[in-house]
Every structure is written in C-alpha cells, then in structure tokens.
Amino acid sequence: MLNSSDEIQTDTLIKLPAFSYSSRSRALLFVLALLFAAVSVRAQTEIRSLTNVIEGHAVGGVTTDLLGNIYVADFGEFVWKITPEGERQIFASGLYGASGNAIDNEGNLLQSNFYGNSITKIDRKGQAKPFVTSGLSGPVGIAIDRKTGDVYVANCRDNSIEKVKRSHLLLAA
Numbered sequence: 001m002l003n004s005s006d007e008i009q010t011d012t013l014i015k016l017p018a019f020s021y022s023s024r025s026r027a028l029l030f031v032l033a034l035l036f037a038a039v040s041v042r043a044q045t046e047i048r049s050l051t052n053v054i055e056g057h058a059v060g061g062v063t064t065d066l067l068g069n070i071y072v073a074d075f076g077e078f079v080w081k082i083t084p085e086g087e088r089q090i091f092a093s094g095l096y097g098a099s100g101n102a103i104d105n106e107g108n109l110l111q112s113n114f115y116g117n118s119i120t121k122i123d124r125k126g127q128a129k130p131f132v133t134s135g136l137s138g139p140v141g142i143a144i145d146r147k148t149g150d151v152y153v154a155n156c157r158d159n160s161i162e163k164v165k166r167s168h169l170l171l172a173a
Helices: 004-015 023-042 166-172
Strands: 062-064 070-073 079-082 088-092 098-103 109-113 118-122 128-132 139-144 151-155 160-164
Touching: 062 098, 070 098, 070 109, 088 109, 088 118, 098 151, 109 139, 118 139
Parallel strands: 098 139
Antiparallel strands: 062 070, 070 079, 079 088, 098 109, 109 118, 118 128, 139 151, 151 160
16 A cells, blocks of 8 residues: 555656666666766777878878788888888888878789879889779779779879779789
8 A cells, every 4th residue: 555655756756767766776877877988988099100200201091911010102102111010111112102002912012103193013022013004093092892802093183983893903913
C-alpha cells in the first residue's frame, strides 16, 4: 500500500528520471563521466615536427612505406627519405617539380612531377625511370588502389582526376 510520501516519490521518478538515482548510482555516473572526459582529452591530436626546416626547399607530398620510412617531395628536384630513426637523406633527384607521391604494391615510389606533367617510378634503391609521360597537366597528388593497382592522379592545372589503369601500368613497367 502506498502512503502519500510514496506517491510523491513515484511522481518524481516519472517526471525527473535523471534525478531519481540513488547517491551510489549518481556517484557511479559521475565517475564514468570523469573517465570519459579523461579519455577524450587523451584522444586529442598531437602534432610534432619530425625534421628541422629543409632549407631552400618547399615541402610537398609525403608518403610512408611498410618499413616506416617517410618520403617527402620538395616541389623541386628532390625526394627526401626520412628513416624511422629520423635520418634524412636525398632518395631521388633530377625531378621537375616533385609534388605528390605514393608507394605501389611492389614498394616502388611513384612521384608526380608538377612542372614536367609526368610521373616517375623510383625503385627501392632510388633508381628513377619514366612512368607516365603524357596526358597529365600539373599532377600533384597520387593514390593507388591496392586491390587493382590502378593509379589515380590529381591534375592541378586541369582541376581533374585521371585514372591510370593497371593494363597501362603493365606496359609501362
């Protein structure tokens, strides 16, 4: 049988469910909220510089290989390789507006050459050879479909995306 005070509590449970928890439940919710807030703070993005300024070069496209090496284009003639230990060295040179880059399924670096309207293929030893020599207009970005091997290129001057099909890649290799 409900007395008048029980009826008041029942009304409170229906109207204000957020305030109906016992003090133990509220304490648990408070702890969970603090835990969530702490996890959210730790999940924030951290940015730190991996290299000093590369004097005389404008840093462009960046990609990594499976070994953790970082390859950086300089919008000039170089591609820099930064090892996981932080050592920086010239990986390839003689390019013409090195901009975007990507690593293919065989571990080769594909390097777009903005001013040369081309893509150069650079093997793991740094040996470069022409890959795509026509049909591009200021290529800057490169992406590779890992399933098909097709290459997608962002043409800056034409404001377009070009697809280099795998069948063409086999002929170029």
